[in-house]
Amino acid sequence: MSTPTTPKTPPKKSSNPVPNKERIKMPRQHMPERDPQIRAHQFTEVNLGYSEELARQEALRCLECAKPTCTEDCPVGVNVKEFVQLIVDGDFMAAAAKIREDNVLPAITGRVCPQEDHCEGACLLCKRGESLGIGYLERFVADYEQKHFDVTKIVKAPPTGKKVAIVGSGPSGLTAAGDLVQKGHQVHVFEALHEIGGVLVYGIPEFRLPKQIIREQVDIMREMGVEFETDVVVGRTVTIDELMEEEGYDAVFIGTGAGLPQFMGIPGEHLNGVYSANEFLTRINLMHAYEFPKYDEPMVDFRGKNVAVIGGGNTALDAIRSSRRLGAGKAFILYRRSEAEMPARIEEVKHAKQEGIEFQMLAAPLEFLDDGKGWLRAARCQKMELGEPDASGRRRPVPIEGSEYEIPLAVAIMAIGTTANPIIRQTTPGLVTNKKGYIQADENTQKTSRKGVFAGGDIVTGGATVILAMGAGRRAAKGIHEYLTTGKW
Amino acid sequence: MFKIVHAQFIAPGIKRFIIEAPRIARKQRPGQFVIIRVNEHGERIPLTIEKSDPEKGTVNIVVQSIGKTTHLLNSLETGDSIMDIVGPLGKPSEIENFGTVVVIGGGVGTAMAYPSASAMKKAGNRVITIIGGRNKDLVLLEKEMREVSDTVFVTTDDGGYADKGLVTDKLRQLIENGTRIDLVLAVGPIPMMRAVADMTRKERIKTVVSLNPIMIDGTGMCGGCRVLVEGKSEFACVDGPEFDAHRVDFAVLVQRNAMYREAEKRSLDDYKQELEQKSHAPAEETACALEGRK
Numbered sequence: 001m002s003t004p005t006t007p008k009t010p011p012k013k014s015s016n017p018v019p020n021k022e023r024i025k026m027p028r029q030h031m032p033e034r035d036p037q038i039r040a041h042q043f044t045e046v047n048l049g050y051s052e053e054l055a056r057q058e059a060l061r062c063l064e065c066a067k068p069t070c071t072e073d074c075p076v077g078v079n080v081k082e083f084v085q086l087i088v089d090g091d092f093m094a095a096a097a098k099i100r101e102d103n104v105l106p107a108i109t110g111r112v113c114p115q116e117d118h119c120e121g122a123c124l125l126c127k128r129g130e131s132l133g134i135g136y137l138e139r140f141v142a143d144y145e146q147k148h149f150d151v152t153k154i155v156k157a158p159p160t161g162k163k164v165a166i167v168g169s170g171p172s173g174l175t176a177a178g179d180l181v182q183k184g185h186q187v188h189v190f191e192a193l194h195e196i197g198g199v200l201v202y203g204i205p206e207f208r209l210p211k212q213i214i215r216e217q218v219d220i221m222r223e224m225g226v227e228f229e230t231d232v233v234v235g236r237t238v239t240i241d242e243l244m245e246e247e248g249y250d251a252v253f254i255g256t257g258a259g260l261p262q263f264m265g266i267p268g269e270h271l272n273g274v275y276s277a278n279e280f281l282t283r284i285n286l287m288h289a290y291e292f293p294k295y296d297e298p299m300v301d302f303r304g305k306n307v308a309v310i311g312g313g314n315t316a317l318d319a320i321r322s323s324r325r326l327g328a329g330k331a332f333i334l335y336r337r338s339e340a341e342m343p344a345r346i347e348e349v350k351h352a353k354q355e356g357i358e359f360q361m362l363a364a365p366l367e368f369l370d371d372g373k374g375w376l377r378a379a380r381c382q383k384m385e386l387g388e389p390d391a392s393g394r395r396r397p398v399p400i401e402g403s404e405y406e407i408p409l410a411v412a413i414m415a416i417g418t419t420a421n422p423i424i425r426q427t428t429p430g431l432v433t434n435k436k437g438y439i440q441a442d443e444n445t446q447k448t449s450r451k452g453v454f455a456g457g458d459i460v461t462g463g464a465t466v467i468l469a470m471g472a473g474r475r476a477a478k479g480i481h482e483y484l485t486t487g488k489w
Numbered sequence: 490m491f492k493i494v495h496a497q498f499i500a501p502g503i504k505r506f507i508i509e510a511p512r513i514a515r516k517q518r519p520g521q522f523v524i525i526r527v528n529e530h531g532e533r534i535p536l537t538i539e540k541s542d543p544e545k546g547t548v549n550i551v552v553q554s555i556g557k558t559t560h561l562l563n564s565l566e567t568g569d570s571i572m573d574i575v576g577p578l579g580k581p582s583e584i585e586n587f588g589t590v591v592v593i594g595g596g597v598g599t600a601m602a603y604p605s606a607s608a609m610k611k612a613g614n615r616v617i618t619i620i621g622g623r624n625k626d627l628v629l630l631e632k633e634m635r636e637v638s639d640t641v642f643v644t645t646d647d648g649g650y651a652d653k654g655l656v657t658d659k660l661r662q663l664i665e666n667g668t669r670i671d672l673v674l675a676v677g678p679i680p681m682m683r684a685v686a687d688m689t690r691k692e693r694i695k696t697v698v699s700l701n702p703i704m705i706d707g708t709g710m711c712g713g714c715r716v717l718v719e720g721k722s723e724f725a726c727v728d729g730p731e732f733d734a735h736r737v738d739f740a741v742l743v744q745r746n747a748m749y750r751e752a753e754k755r756s757l758d759d760y761k762q763e764l765e766q767k768s769h770a771p772a773e774e775t776a777c778a779l780e781g782r783k
Contacts, residue, residue: 194572202706296530374747
């Protein structure tokens with residue numbers, strides 16, 4: 001098999017037998033998925049993955065553009081055209097190696113990347129109907145590789161003698177680690193929690209991204225030579241200065257993620273039954289609270305109760321679909337704009353609807369009401385209408401006077417974004433952050449104000465997506481490699 | 490895995506563990522805590538650090554059996570290991586020469602107050618320590634506290650040892666005697682900390698309490714440990730665990746800490762039942778064997 005360190009192969013000629021005119025007419029192959037009635041009560045993965053036959057059928061639709069816009073729009077620059085051609089050839093391991101040249105976590109991005117905003121959104125087939133199923137194909141190839149992976153075939157790059165510390169094992173950290181180890185640097189990843197994966201583990205539920213997939217991808221990285229250490233909160237357990245001065249790291253990459261959950265600052269947010277999405281999802285995903293009492297972490301009893309998630313992003317959908325699986329009676333999304341402005345992936349919205357999630361659009365809570373014993377009883381909400389576009393380009397929600405209404409609620413989960421975690425900022429002198437507390441880093445090299453220290457992902461940009469964080473991890477790896485080889489800052 | 494180099498009960502239901510955790514030992518400062526997870530299926534709970542030994546690379550934690558996890562932890566012996574220990578977490582105590590500092594430790598909270606008392610003494614303060622316990626057995630670290638304090642008072646709820654009464658009775662005496670107090674640091678059960686806060690608020694004595702809300706990650710990520718501080722949300726793990734006692738809404742803390750009471754009770758009942766079955770199992774087997782022989 002090919003290995004992660006295989007040099008780039010020259011472009012090949014297409015063996016796709018279908019004429020271009022015919023390809024446009026071919027329908028997109030559907031992703032097989034579990035029955036919504038059944039899966040709404042289980043945490044097992046919803047999507048089942050393409051078969052080899054479906055994958056080849058879908059791959060045949062690729063128009064093999066001379067200037068592939070899909071690759072241009074990919075934050076890590078995956079060579080879509082070539083890996084898809086290799087699927088047409090039936091050489092799935094070669095396809096996997098092709099993806100790995102640019103993306104060390106294909107089984108993860110194949111599942112959670114918002115492809116419609118990147119490769120699939122840029123696909124020329126979109127103009128004639130449905131885009132190529134690039135995400136589904138990537139997932140197929142990655143899963144195939146996983147089944148057939150031969151660790152003995154890994155070729156390690158000659159050691160450079162340079163040590164890099166990666167702070168945080170989320171998507172940006174793992175990507176940087178994967179890229180740097182392939183250059184021959186010694187890479188050590190520090191993780192604050194007890195499992196490797198960061199937001200992939202604590203944030204994204206099993207039904208969308210099984211933990212086993214992350215473990216397998218991490219295991220491949222271990223085989224490639226990346227070292228992992230859990231239970232280390234950099235800033236508290238060891239500082240960045242100590243890593244560089246006392247532990248001999250030549251460079252540090254900070255990929256700690258966005259961090260602190262935001263609340264609305266409305267009355268009643270301290271009532272029992274009001275959660276941040278981070279806490280709720282951490283209990284479910286990292287701590288397995290849905291398997292209580294087999295696992296010790298407890299969870300409020302959701303069975304038959306009214307549950308609302310406030311927010312419209314992927315986190316909001318993960319939280320409400322998890323609530324459904326915990327047995328929530330009425331489960332709904334409360335979002336202050338309309339469905340068109342929801343930042344969530346299209347597929348998640350579709351899946352949520354199939355699972356009976358209600359969408360209450362253009363509404364926001366004003367207050368959470370008490371049952372007299374410290375528990376949430378209801379939310380007083382207000383209706384909204386859309387006004388002029390705001391800084392985000394989306395139409396601004398404007399409250400409608402006199403539209404207040406009350407809805408009975410046992411659980412409310414706040415999924416309205418996060419703010420920067422202060423620990424590294426407070427414990428790293430000279431590290432420049434912006435007004436909001438996010439670390440300032442160069443857009444191309446991810447260099448910070450501190451020599452040898454790089455940063456990327458949500459801790460630089462604020463809450464974004466897995467693939468954007470991976471893109472930053474990639475750029476940082478390039479920047480770090482250049483710094484380590486030239487010594488120039 | 491982190492090895493337990495020493496484990497010993499220091500009072501009924503209260504055990505001291507010395508755990509090999511060199512990174513934490515090196516960095517720990519007074520006022521900070523750790524989060525532990527006993528095993529693969531375990532929950533994460535915050536625990537007090539009594540002290541640490543940077544040279545030996547060990548930290549001491551003092552654990553009172555309350556729920557399942559603490560019972561399970563206290564069943565571990567020297568030579569066993571725990572799955573995870575992470576820290577030191579939270580902001581260290583603000584240590585400076587305030588003048589006269591009254592350090593109040595209630596029950597197992599005394600273990601957390603101890604390193605702060607010690608540091609306050611080193612910083613040049615006059616340290617008056619009040620240790621409270623329900624009974625004689627639950628008066629912890631008296632000897633250690635005497636070594637770092639100018640004066641130590643001990644109270645027990647039942648009067649079985651030292652002075653009968655509450656730590657606040659002693660504090661009131663100090664105030665009424667006209668003792669100049671520049672700072673009060675109170676660590677213990679919530680009702681105790683609330684009572685101390687109420688008393689010093691009237692006297693306008695700066696008072697710091699160390700809070701123990703429900704917590705998962707301990708790094709600011711989950712927001713489960715949020716406490717209401719003058720109507721504003723603050724996170725005990727990154728903004729605390731020490732807060733100005735006069736600004737804390739203790740009622741909300743009590744209410745939030747009761748959130749999982751039912752589940753916690755179930756966990757503990759299941760655990761005790763499991764233990765009971767284990768201890769009865771051999772006896773039952775013998776009984777069955779005898780039955781068979783008949």
